[in-house]
């Protein structure tokens with residue numbers, strides 16, 4: 303079984319360098335490794351100083367690299383879907399149709415196809431280790447919650463199933479002013495839907511996949527790292543390590559840097575306190591850029607010596623259901639969030655948690671079908687939601 307490690311963090315913090323340093327180290331140790339970039343602003347080719355393409359290319363012994371082209375992936379496997387979606391939307395004028403061509407079907411679609419490519423590569427089983435260099439945080443988050451958003455979207459959009467669709471298609475044009483997808487598109491949609499479910503399972507499989515946060519000791523970035531960690535927990539991903547990059551070396555003896563060193567020290571301490579439940583790796587600030595296998599090996603030798611670094615470094619569930627007497631409790635780890643930011647509501651057999659622009663629909667297990675939320679509390683970074691049996695209350 304191969305292993306997937308996803309590196310994420312704000313733009314410029316050193317995600318690509320850190321991810322690539324891991325890849326170089328693994329390859330040197332004889333592990334068949336693939337490094338994949340899903341960032342639209344690819345820079346793996348710069349860092350390895352080799353031209354890369356849409357399919358993996360060998361850059362060193364045991365090391366392959368790939369810069370995913372989501373449009374190519376989409377055309378290749380799901381071409382009819384985008385046609386179908388385009389037809390489903392009625393346009394006021396032809397200009398809109400043209401501009402629509404530039405946008406890929408729905409927001410985040412590109413990242414989604416990058417992830418599907420990773421799943422495909424994983425399934426092929428060629429590589430022992432797959433290292434993913436992600437797009438900057440904001441987009442990474444949409445990438446991570448995407449499978450859920452899309453499944454939700456598909457369920458709402460195509461609840462009636464294929465047979466009904468066939469019957470509906472002739473009338474829908476006039477009645478709904480909307481053209482339903484052709485059967486080729488429906489087949490593709492179905493295929494995509496199944497794949498999405500599998501992708502979600504893979505990304506949340508704590509034995510295979512983990513996420514690692516890259517940060518630097520600066521206020522804004524530390525704040526964003528904490529926020530990112532909270533959201534990753536909300537979506538139940540396993541974050542198993544933190545990397546603090548660009549640390550000024552102690553050896554620097556220069557007044558100008560003293561103040562900077564103090565500031566860095568303060569944020570390193572904050573990070574150590576807040577991420578005390580996982581390994582933290584520190585990477586120093588090098589006097590020059592860290593390109594090429596030589597520079598990357600230096601990072602690996604200085605900072606990534608841990609023998610277990612490619613293993614899953616921590617497994618803890620961020621969602622736990624427990625039964626207490628006649629009621630049930632769901633604990634969700636939500637560190638660094640304020641009570642007033644959390645908006646909780648109940649959908650049909652699902653619990654909906656909204657924080658800022660992010661919404662998570664948590665499906666409820668069947669046993670809770672007759673239950674509803676009785677209370678919720680947020681304490682020490684854990685949101686506890688209690689469920690009581692509705693019918694029972696009525697009978698009493």
Ligand SMILES: Nc1ncnc2c1ncn2[C@@H]1O[C@H](COP(=O)(O)OP(=O)(O)O)[C@@H](O)[C@H]1O
Nearest residue numbers: 313314315316317318319548586587588591592
């Ligand atoms: N510890 C470091 N010391 C010196 N330069 C670094 C270090 N980490 C990253 N860099 C340089 O900073 C730039 C941005 O790093 P990169 O890994 O591309 O960040 P990201 O992928 O997060 O945008 C690159 O030019 C890289 O060589």
Ligand SMILES: [Mg+2]
Nearest residue numbers: 317318341345
């Ligand atoms: Mg990068």
